[in-house]
Every structure is written in C-alpha cells, then in structure tokens.
Amino acid sequence: MECVLFDKYPGLKKHIAWVPLGSFPTPVRRLAKLGEEIGCRNIWIKEDDKSSEYYGGNKVRKLEFILADALRKKKRTILTYGGLGTNHGLATTIHGKRLGLKTLLLLVDQPLTDHVQKNLLLCQHFGAQLCYVRNTIGAALNTIRHFLTKTALYYLPPGGSSPLGSLGFVAAALELKRQIDAGELPEPKYIFVALGSKGTMAGLLVGSRLAGLDSKIVGVRVAYTWLANERSTARLANKIISLLTGYDEAVPTIRFKEEDVSVLHDYCGKGYGFATSEGKEAMEILNTTESIRLDLTYTAKTFAAVLDLIKSGKIQGDAPILYWHTYNSVDFTRTIKQECDCRQLPKSFHRFFEANLIPYLQ
Numbered sequence: 573m574e575c576v577l578f579d580k581y582p583g584l585k586k587h588i589a590w591v592p593l594g595s596f597p598t599p600v601r602r603l604a605k606l607g608e609e610i611g612c613r614n615i616w617i618k619e620d621d622k623s624s625e626y627y628g629g630n631k632v633r634k635l636e637f638i639l640a641d642a643l644r645k646k647k648r649t650i651l652t653y654g655g656l657g658t659n660h661g662l663a664t665t666i667h668g669k670r671l672g673l674k675t676l677l678l679l680v681d682q683p684l685t686d687h688v689q690k691n692l693l694l695c696q697h698f699g700a701q702l703c704y705v706r707n708t709i710g711a712a713l714n715t716i717r718h719f720l721t722k723t724a725l726y727y728l729p730p731g732g733s734s735p736l737g738s739l740g741f742v743a744a745a746l747e748l749k750r751q752i753d754a755g756e757l758p759e760p761k762y763i764f765v766a767l768g769s770k771g772t773m774a775g776l777l778v779g780s781r782l783a784g785l786d787s788k789i790v791g792v793r794v795a796y797t798w799l800a801n802e803r804s805t806a807r808l809a810n811k812i813i814s815l816l817t818g819y820d821e822a823v824p825t826i827r828f829k830e831e832d833v834s835v836l837h838d839y840c841g842k843g844y845g846f847a848t849s850e851g852k853e854a855m856e857i858l859n860t861t862e863s864i865r866l867d868l869t870y871t872a873k874t875f876a877a878v879l880d881l882i883k884s885g886k887i888q889g890d891a892p893i894l895y896w897h898t899y900n901s902v903d904f905t906r907t908i909k910q911e912c913d914c915r916q917l918p919k920s921f922h923r924f925f926e927a928n929l930i931p932y933l934q
C-alpha cells in the first residue's frame with residue numbers, strides 16, 4: 573500500500589516515514605435523507621469515522637506519519653496530551669499498541685461527561701499509562717519530569733497536530749481530489765471541519781492547494797481562541813509547507829496568511845468540551861435521518877454550524893457542501909460493559925467516577 577502523498581511527490585518517500593494503519597480512501601456520500609429534511613440536496617459527507625476497524629476518526633491519518641516516525645527514531649513510548657476524555661489519546665493508545673509502542677497520556681481537566689468516562693476506561697483498557705496533570709502548567713512540569721526520568725520517549729503535541737502529523741490531512745485532500753476526479757462527488761464549494769488543535773484543517777488547507785482544489789475550507793472552532801484561530805492555523809500550514817519543501821523541491825512554496833484561513837467562532841459555546849444546545853440538535857437530526865453519531869465536543873458543534881449556515885441562507889442552496897466527519901464510529905459498548913472497571917484506573921482518576929460508579933462495575 574502506498575500513501576497518496578508519495579504518489580504525487582515521490583521525492584518525499586525517502587525522507588518521511590509512513591506506516592499504513594487505516595482503510596483509505598474513506599467513503600464519500602450524499603446525505604440524501606438529511607437533505608430532504610432540511611431542503612438542501614447537495615450536502616455530502618466524508619466518512620473519516622470509518623478510517624479504521626480498530627478506532628476510526630481523524631487521528632488515524634496523523635498517526636500513520638507520527639507512529640512511523642517514532643519507530644524510525646527507535647522510540648518506545650509516545651508522550652502526549654489531552655483533556656480527560658481525549659479521542660486523540662485513545663487513538664494513539666490503540667494504534668500505537670498495534671505497532672508495539674506504549675502511550676503515556678498527560679490529561680487535563682475538561683467537563684465531565686459520560687463520553688469522558690468511557691474514553692478514560694478505554695485508554696486504561698488498551699494499556700495507556702494515565703497521568704492526571706489538571707492543567708497546562710501541570711502538563712509542562714510533568715513533561716519535564718518524564719523526559720528527565722525516562723528514555724526513548726517520543727514527544728507528540730496535543731491532538732497529534734505536529735507538522736508531521738498534519739501531513740495525514742495533506743494526503744487526505746489529495747485523496748478527496750481523486751474521488752472528485754473519479755466522479756464520486758462534485759467539487760465542494762465549502763468543506764467544513766472541526767478546528768481543535770488545528771492539524772486537520774491546516775493539513776487540508778495545504779493539501780487542497782497542492783491538489784488544485786477550489787473548495788473553501790471552513791474551520792469550526794471548538795477549542796479556546798488562544799489555541800485555535802486564523803493566525804495559528806496559518807502558521808501551522810506554513811510549517812507543513814516548510815517541512816515538505818525542505819524534503820522535495822517539487823513541492824511549491826506556498827505561504828498562508830491569516831486572511832487565507834476561514835474560521836467560524838460562534839459555535840463553541842462556553843468553551844472546549846462544554847456541550848451546546850445547537851450541537852445537541854445537530855446530533856439528533858443527523859442520527860435520526862442518517863444514523864450518523866456525532867460527539868458533543870467536536871463534530872456536533874461543527875455540524876450545528878453547517879445547519880445554521882444553510883438555514884439562515886448564508887450558503888447558497890445548490891452549492892455542494894462537504895462535511896468532513898472526524899469522529900470514530902467503532903462501537904466499544906460491549907468492551908466497556910464487559911471488560912472495563914474504573915477501579916483499575918490510577919487513584920487520581922477515581923473521583924471522575926464517583927457520581928456514576930455503578931454502570932462501569934457490571
């Protein structure tokens with residue numbers, strides 16, 4: 573199996589490590605039933621939820637580059653970060669384990685939900701070492717401590733959004749271009765995607781330019797503004813370009829400015845991990861019409877933005893719209909019910925189960 577990025581730029585192959593972890597291309601399809609319901613016939617989905625039978629969602633594409641790099645550098649443990657219910661941490665744990673790598677997760681507070689509890693249980697179940705660090709200061713101090721006391725650690729920024737990890741979404745845009753050329757979907761006028769640690773959007777921005785796509789990439793901010801904004805996304809996109817041009821001069825030197833990045837800021841609600849009522853509605857409508865599951869932290873807010881823009885007439889009725897689905901759809905209900913026990917978690921995590929201990933002890 574070959575990565576589409578190396579097909580386009582073969583010169584990159586000897587410099588950049590890559591390991592196949594997922595099932596690509598992910599499908600694209602028209603959301604016909606939803607379209608009927610909301611009066612918008614040209615709405616499409618890119619189903620990255622189906623990117624892996626082990627654990628899908630947007631992280632798989634990033635991990636194909638990151639974990640390969642860790643292996644090439646002979647690292648044994650990935651040290652990374654997230655909120656208590658981190659999807660990125662879970663994806664890293666599951667896919668890292670497939671390659672014989674351990675994962676050390678430094679976790680900060682986020683609003684406690686059922687989803688957070690489930691992801692904590694799954695991270696423990698799949699063998700992550702969990703370390704509760706409360707906030708970003710705790711994360712910084714614990715990072716220093718671990719790097720001073722452990723060997724063969726691989727540093728992975730939150731969300732897997734290093735320039736290297738973001739190459740997964742450069743490749744994703746090239747993959748989408750092939751699907752458009754093959755007539756599987758029209759070229760989208762808009763592509764909507766959640767904007768958290770930015771690697772997904774920044775990779776798509778770079779990849780769509782390289783692929784010659786005219787689609788406008790629109791990020792729906794779901795994290796705090798200091799982290800997720802136009803300037804920081806442009807900066808990451810430029811770092812991705814520098815990485816690529818440094819290895820292969822066939823890659824054109826493109827520069828992104830803040831003005832080139834479109835971010836919607838009005839759908840985040842109170843902050844990262846806080847559910848919004850519009851998000852809950854979006855979750856409900858997509859589930860009833862298309863049986864697609866959204867999560868409240870990222871994808872429900874993103875889809876709420878899409879629905880709002882359609883309803884308010886801010887995007888034209890006929891323009892093809894692509895919603896990039898980034899949430900995993902592998903169902904772990906049975907694993908959680910039958911194989912997880914919150915008492916196995918380190919003591920510092922027990923408090924997150926006190927209010928709701930019983931369901932997880934069955």
Ligand SMILES: Cc1ncc(COP(=O)(O)O)c(C=O)c1O
Nearest residue numbers: 659731768769770771772870898
């Ligand atoms: C389900 C889901 N969607 C979207 C994102 C955001 O992607 P990024 O962090 O690359 O901006 C994440 C990040 O963790 C995620 O878990």
